[in-house]
Amino acid sequence: MGNPFNKTPRRVCTQNSHYDVLDLATLPDDYLPRTNYVPACSAEEYKARTPRVA
Numbered sequence: 001m002g003n004p005f006n007k008t009p010r011r012v013c014t015q016n017s018h019y020d021v022l023d024l025a026t027l028p029d030d031y032l033p034r035t036n037y038v039p040a041c042s043a044e045e046y047k048a049r050t051p052r053v054a
Helices: 045-051
Strands: 007-009 019-021
Touching: none
Parallel strands: none
Antiparallel strands: 007 019
C-alpha cells in the first residue's frame, strides 16, 4: 500500500483487526494520524537515546 493514511488503529487496539479504514476523500486537512507506538523505556532514557543534529 503506497498510502500511509490507509488505516488507523482504534483508541483501544488489542488485536490486529482493530483498525479502521480511512476515507481519503473526507479526511480533513488538519488530520493527525493515531499510533500505537509506545517507547519501551522512560521518557528521560528515550530522550538520551535520540540522536541530535548539530
